[in-house]
Amino acid sequence: NEIKIFSPATVANVACGFDVLGFCLDSVGDDMVIRKTDKKGIHITKIEGFDLPYETELNVAGVSALAMYEATQPDCGFEIEIYKNIKPGSGIGSSAASAVGSVFGMNELLGRPYNKTQLTQFAIKGEALASKCEHADNLAPALFGGFTLVKSISPLEILEIPTPDNLYATIIHPQIEIKTSESRAILPKKIILSDAITQWSNLGSLIHALHTNNYDLISKSLHDVIVEPHRSKLIPHYNDVKTVAIKAGALGCGISGSGPSIFSLSKGVETAQNIKNAIEEVYSKTGIEFDMHISEIN
Ligand code: HSE
Numbered sequence: 116n117e118i119k120i121f122s123p124a125t126v127a128n129v130a131c132g133f134d135v136l137g138f139c140l141d142s143v144g145d146d147m148v149i150r151k152t153d154k155k156g157i158h159i160t161k162i163e164g165f166d167l168p169y170e171t172e173l174n175v176a177g178v179s180a181l182a183m184y185e186a187t188q189p190d191c192g193f194e195i196e197i198y199k200n201i202k203p204g205s206g207i208g209s210s211a212a213s214a215v216g217s218v219f220g221m222n223e224l225l226g227r228p229y230n231k232t233q234l235t236q237f238a239i240k241g242e243a244l245a246s247k248c249e250h251a252d253n254l255a256p257a258l259f260g261g262f263t264l265v266k267s268i269s270p271l272e273i274l275e276i277p278t279p280d281n282l283y284a285t286i287i288h289p290q291i292e293i294k295t296s297e298s299r300a301i302l303p304k305k306i307i308l309s310d311a312i313t314q315w316s317n318l319g320s321l322i323h324a325l326h327t328n329n330y331d332l333i334s335k336s337l338h339d340v341i342v343e344p345h346r347s348k349l350i351p352h353y354n355d356v357k358t359v360a361i362k363a364g365a366l367g368c369g370i371s372g373s374g375p376s377i378f379s380l381s382k383g384v385e386t387a388q389n390i391k392n393a394i395e396e397v398y399s400k401t402g403i404e405f406d407m408h409i410s411e412i413n
């Protein structure tokens with residue numbers, strides 16, 4: 116009658132795939148306990164780690180749970196305990212982990228009436244509470260693992276993209292908070308055609324590279340000419356991080372979701388570790404607190 120789950124952090128956008136591409140980080144995530152109760156409704160009974168609202172309608176995990184609950188009308192209720200490790204506003208899918216965790220757990224306790232795409236559909240409601248916009252590029256990799264591409268939001272269609280062996284992500288999280296809603300608000304509503312051409316050529320070639328284990332092509336595709344020029348201004352020493360990461364062997368780097376976290380991709384754990392060391396050396400001189408981690412993508 117109760118399930119304990121791990122809800123992973125994720126990297127959205129992956130440079131050229133704004134709002135559609137993402138991957139799962141299985142080394143960082145939230146723990147949650149979902150419990151079936153006789154008392155009807157959705158009740159958040161415990162939150163540890165960060166100060167988040169207990170009111171179901173104001174809590175991301177609560178809102179996605181309610182969307183599923185109302186659609187299902189089960190003969191029971193659910194309690195949710197959240198042990199939050201992913202800092203809200205860190206850019207590695209904190210709200211998505213909460214939104215996905217509650218519906219995943221409820222689905223298990225109900226005997227899996229829904230598939231992962233349907234669960235993503237419920238979770239979008241929770242995500243929208245946090246970012247003021249319906250997008251699924253963090254939700255989908257949290258549920259499916261590996262790389263995912265959100266082909267369309269309405270109707271929701273998610274593609275699982277294969278991950279080459281030995282692909283690692285190094286993440287630096289400078290301890291400043293950037294709200295997704297705010298970093299979306301600074302983006303232009305219109306873009307230049309030549310930039311759009313560059314971006315879709317990079318996204319197409321990145322997807323091809325992931326399918327064909329082509330590390331050179333991954334490296335050549337990891338560029339963002341549309342979003343990064345605007346958002347990188349919000350992240351202190353962004354270009355320095357990129358420069359040292361590439362020098363240390365990164366295939367490429369980008370802003371993780373809406374920032375401030377920055378991801379680097381690399382082939383092999385040793386390179387990932389070298390990148391971590393190089394970034395640590397540079398960032399520890401800035402006076403800004405940060406943490407870092409490495410995750411294999413699979
Ligand atoms: N694609 C979204 C964005 C992810 O970049 O705004 C943030 O959660």
